[in-house]
Amino acid sequence: MKEKIAQLEDYIMKHCLWQFHSRTWDRERQNAGVLGTTMNILCDEPVANETREDRCYWVDAVCLADAFKSRYSWLAEMDKAAIKTLMQALKERIDHLTISGSLNKELTDKQY
Amino acid sequence: MPYHEFECSTCIPERKKHAVIKGPGEDLTSALPEGYLNTIPGSITERGCAYCGAKHVIGTPMKDVIHLSHGPVGCTYDTWQTKRYISDNDNFQLKYTYASDMKEKHIVFGAEKMLKQNIIEAFKAFPEIKRMTLYQTCASALIGDDINAVAQEVMDEMPEVDIFVCNSPGFRGPSQSGGHHTINIAWIKDKVGTVEPKITGDYVINYVGEYNIQGDEVIMQDYFKRMGIQVLSTFTGNGSYDDLRAMHGAHLNVLECARSAEYICNELRVRYGIPRLDIDGFGFEPLSQSLRKVAMFFGIEDRAQKIIDEETARWKPELDWYKERLMGKKVCLWPGGSKLWHWAHVIHEEMGLDVVSVYTKFGHQQDMEKGIARCEEGALAIDDPNELESVEAMLKLKPDIIFTGKRPGEVAKKIRVPYLNAHAYHNGPYKGYEGWVRFARDIYNAIYSPIHQLSFLDISKDKIPTNQGFATQQMLSDTTLPEEVVSSREMRQYTGNYDCIPDYLNKTYPYMQKTPTSEN
Numbered sequence: 001m002k003e004k005i006a007q008l009e010d011y012i013m014k015h016c017l018w019q020f021h022s023r024t025w026d027r028e029r030q031n032a033g034v035l036g037t038t039m040n041i042l043c044d045e046p047v048a049n050e051t052r053e054d055r056c057y058w059v060d061a062v063c064l065a066d067a068f069k070s071r072y073s074w075l076a077e078m079d080k081a082a083i084k085t086l087m088q089a090l091k092e093r094i095d096h097l098t099i100s101g102s103l104n105k106e107l108t109d110k111q112y
Numbered sequence: 113m114p115y116h117e118f119e120c121s122t123c124i125p126e127r128k129k130h131a132v133i134k135g136p137g138e139d140l141t142s143a144l145p146e147g148y149l150n151t152i153p154g155s156i157t158e159r160g161c162a163y164c165g166a167k168h169v170i171g172t173p174m175k176d177v178i179h180l181s182h183g184p185v186g187c188t189y190d191t192w193q194t195k196r197y198i199s200d201n202d203n204f205q206l207k208y209t210y211a212s213d214m215k216e217k218h219i220v221f222g223a224e225k226m227l228k229q230n231i232i233e234a235f236k237a238f239p240e241i242k243r244m245t246l247y248q249t250c251a252s253a254l255i256g257d258d259i260n261a262v263a264q265e266v267m268d269e270m271p272e273v274d275i276f277v278c279n280s281p282g283f284r285g286p287s288q289s290g291g292h293h294t295i296n297i298a299w300i301k302d303k304v305g306t307v308e309p310k311i312t313g314d315y316v317i318n319y320v321g322e323y324n325i326q327g328d329e330v331i332m333q334d335y336f337k338r339m340g341i342q343v344l345s346t347f348t349g350n351g352s353y354d355d356l357r358a359m360h361g362a363h364l365n366v367l368e369c370a371r372s373a374e375y376i377c378n379e380l381r382v383r384y385g386i387p388r389l390d391i392d393g394f395g396f397e398p399l400s401q402s403l404r405k406v407a408m409f410f411g412i413e414d415r416a417q418k419i420i421d422e423e424t425a426r427w428k429p430e431l432d433w434y435k436e437r438l439m440g441k442k443v444c445l446w447p448g449g450s451k452l453w454h455w456a457h458v459i460h461e462e463m464g465l466d467v468v469s470v471y472t473k474f475g476h477q478q479d480m481e482k483g484i485a486r487c488e489e490g491a492l493a494i495d496d497p498n499e500l501e502s503v504e505a506m507l508k509l510k511p512d513i514i515f516t517g518k519r520p521g522e523v524a525k526k527i528r529v530p531y532l533n534a535h536a537y538h539n540g541p542y543k544g545y546e547g548w549v550r551f552a553r554d555i556y557n558a559i560y561s562p563i564h565q566l567s568f569l570d571i572s573k574d575k576i577p578t579n580q581g582f583a584t585q586q587m588l589s590d591t592t593l594p595e596e597v598v599s600s601r602e603m604r605q606y607t608g609n610y611d612c613i614p615d616y617l618n619k620t621y622p623y624m625q626k627t628p629t630s631e632n
Contacts, residue, residue: 059405063404
């Protein structure tokens with residue numbers, strides 16, 4: 001599990017930008033939106049993409065899910081419950097790196 | 113925390129927290145330098161000021177505008193020779209630069225009257241231009257000139273003109289980044305929503321944080337237009353003043369340089385509900401991914417895929433030619449802000465370069481988070497370096513090339529390290545598929561320049577070889593390459609034009625019917 005999360009984390013940190021918005025509340029929203037939708041896609045669950053904001057999460061999530069599937073063949077061997085557990089742990093890890101454990105002192109500024 | 117202390121800066125102990133080495137097992141919770149703080153006294157910074165960030169980075173790329181600085185004439189220094197944000201209206205905004213030319217007597221008696229006279233004179237000198245941006249400088253801010261009132265007086269007397277006032281004197285913030293922030297917020301507060309958007313397409317974006325350096329915006333516009341996407345405004349390269357007043361009419365904000373322009377995207381999201389999509393316009397794979405995302409947002413991903421396939425087939429063999437010859441070369445990636453993360457990973461993956469150091473002059477910790485996350489282990493990350501630290505780092509890391517600005521670039525040359533201009537480029541554009549090949553070509557030409565090889569000889573003591581003849585870059589680069597690479601018929605050097613921009617500007621784009629399944 002730890003090794004798998006490290007691989008997914010490495011991909012996100014090197015290829016994505018959505019996790020680095022400027023404030024804590026933004027990052028919480030982004031991480032939940034993109035990673036939550038990615039989990040839905042990987043588990044063949046319906047996703048919300050009616051509003052413009054939803055669609056923004058959705059496009060990042062589709063690209064992320066495609067990248068995960070094409071790069072990490074072990075993902076295809078996991079059942080949906082295991083994928084959910086994995087994605088939840090991944091979200092906790094990304095939250096830690098970008099929010100709770102972040103050394104970025106500007107995250108708590110009240111305004112943009 | 114894996115801080116790195118420069119020997120030259122032991123006398124400035126605060127500097128230690130501004131450099132880290134990303135060691136094995138380190139992540140962002142343990143390796144992140146300080147950032148966006150006031151420069152420590154005694155450390156001679158390479159930063160610009162907040163006025164520079166507002167005017168010279170963000171304001172002045174607007175093309176159909178008189179950009180007037182209320183201050184001494186020296187504040188307008190940055191133009192043709194340092195800035196290369198070209199435009200498709202004969203570079204009006206670069207060719208002419210304006211200052212109210214404050215002198216000592218104005219400091220004593222005030223300069224508002226003179227400013228008003230100058231504004232009117234400037235409009236009369238260029239009667240076809242009806243828009244102006246007016247910048248506060250340190251001098252006029254300190255004496256308290258009310259430039260908003262002066263601008264309003266002129267607008268009352270000349271109702272056909274519109275003036276944007278930017279109150280970002282040089283001291284307003286630790287670096288040019290303070291000016292980016294100020295002008296973003298001022299523009300959305302004072303100007304967005306004051307013009308009705310002219311919607312001509314079914315899919316409408318603002319392209320934000322893009323400054324058309326040597327034509328970057330033109331090359332990216334081509335892709336958007338080929339997908340049938342209307343770029344309502346570009347903030348701000350090659351952008352039009354009135355188009356930028358209508359930013360509220362877009363469906364999506366496509367954000368390139370988050371460092372300089374995320375503020376306006378965030379505000380557009382909060383005030384108008386327009387979401388923000390961060391993209392990378394540099395590098396084949398990140399760009400392809402970015403085009404795919406923008407298209408997917410509108411339900412037209414087949415159009416993006418067509419462009420990706422065509423452009424990749426056209427340019428990939430040329431990128432690969434350079435990659436073979438750049439493999440393993442060491443780079444100090446030392447730009448101003450966003451390019452440290454735009455480039456850190458993709459020059460490693462797509463050109464084979466090893467990034468041994470990243471630095472940022474005016475970036476925030478957020479930029480270092482992105483940059484360090486994208487670097488390989490062992491990279492030295494420096495915030496707001498001074499010249500001595502840069503020299504020490506280069507002597508220690510022995511890079512084959514550095515990507516940086518014009519001024520630190522000249523310092524690198526003195527210790528015989530070639531540099532490429534990361535801000536204004538050497539032979540851009542660098543965005544887009546063709547632009548990325550041009551970037552690889554410039555790196556190749558810099559590293560293997562036969563002239564540069566001569567700089568390693570010291571004519572005061574070295575024996576100058578007289579038995580060596582003519583050399584080319586390829587004679588130097590191909591000596592250690594395998595035969596199959598040297599004789600490859602697939603890979604080739606850049607075959608585009610010396611100036612590729614006119615071909616893009618001359619293109620026409622048919623209207624593309626709305627895809628029935630799309631939702632915007």
